[in-house]
Amino acid sequence: MRRTEIKRSREYTVQPIRAERAVKSYICPGCSGEILPGTAHVAVWQADSIMSDDSALADRRHWHNHCWKVA
Numbered sequence: 021m022r023r024t025e026i027k028r029s030r031e032y033t034v035q036p037i038r039a040e041r042a043v044k045s046y047i048c049p050g051c052s053g054e055i056l057p058g059t060a061h062v063a064v065w066q067a068d069s070i071m072s073d074d075s076a077l078a079d080r081r082h083w084h085n086h087c088w089k090v091a
């Protein structure tokens with residue numbers, strides 16, 4: 021499920037969130053729009069962060085699938 025993607029020479033961990041697991045709403049950094057509960061989306065955090073994995077994980081962002089694809 022979890023995958024690694026390179027964007028603009030940074031490495032990111034991308035975790036797909038299934039609709040039934042999406043129970044909160046988030047603001048998508050791509051479009052500044054809301055990701056409503058029950059919407060399948062992705063959680064993204066930096067894989068090559070100088071921070072520890074834990075703080076990189078705590079700093080993750082939730083994106084609409086489409087917004088991440090074109091980010």
Ligand SMILES: [Zn+2]
Nearest residue numbers: 048051084087
């Ligand atoms: Zn979006």
